[in-house]
Amino acid sequence: GQNIDQPTEMTATEGAIVQINCTYQTSGFNGLFWYQQHAGEAPTFLSYNVLDGLEEKGRFSSFLSRSKGYSYLLLKELQMKDSASYLCAVSHVRTSGTYKYIFGTGTRLKVLA
Amino acid sequence: DGGITQSPKYLFRKEGQNVTLSCEQNLNHDAMYWYRQDPGQGLRLIYYSQIVNDFQKGDIAEGYSVSREKKESFPLTVTSAQKNPTAFYLCASSIDSASTDTQYFGPGTRLTVL
Numbered sequence: 041g042q043n044i045d046q047p048t049e050m051t052a053t054e055g056a057i058v059q060i061n062c063t064y065q066t067s068g069f070n071g072l073f074w075y076q077q078h079a080g081e082a083p084t085f086l087s088y089n090v091l092d093g094l095e096e097k098g099r100f101s102s103f104l105s106r107s108k109g110y111s112y113l114l115l116k117e118l119q120m121k122d123s124a125s126y127l128c129a130v131s132h133v134r135t136s137g138t139y140k141y142i143f144g145t146g147t148r149l150k151v152l153a
Numbered sequence: 154d155g156g157i158t159q160s161p162k163y164l165f166r167k168e169g170q171n172v173t174l175s176c177e178q179n180l181n182h183d184a185m186y187w188y189r190q191d192p193g194q195g196l197r198l199i200y201y202s203q204i205v206n207d208f209q210k211g212d213i214a215e216g217y218s219v220s221r222e223k224k225e226s227f228p229l230t231v232t233s234a235q236k237n238p239t240a241f242y243l244c245a246s247s248i249d250s251a252s253t254d255t256q257y258f259g260p261g262t263r264l265t266v267l
Contacts, residue, residue: 083243083258138203139254141198143197
């Protein structure tokens, strides 16, 4: 079956670095997305990985290992505004040939002053 | 400005009533999706549409209905058959569903059944 695991909550200090992990099990894997979601708001796209390795985008980086079914989101120089939920989502191919997202439950990150 | 709009932001409904949630996009995307988000759970797919006049059930379609008469619009009706409708509803769109395209989300509608 399809399954995604990520920690429920994490706490870090302003200015620090935090790594949010995501492990997944799926057939027909075709990419992994990270979204940021502030409370009561829509998820906003952060990153997409389909090949193994690290993708860097400013303060945020995302890593993927397809053989291990593992990804992480790395947030550097944490700011108070980074307090949000971070959703890991895997895209996989349906039998119909279309693509479907499976979402994890999200990791709620609290940044402390 | 291109984007996805959902209305209303907050919606209250009495038990036994049907209610329709609006979703409009001007991104010229073919594919549109409805998700439900509950505390402690990941987003769950209700319905999706790959093209106008076509839609498919997602994982939790029971008690919901949709239509896709125009490319820009994908309204969701929560019927009285939905046993636990109180949730945060998110609409999303992507260029199409035949490739791994990023999904972009609307601001959401929070539905509360009284």
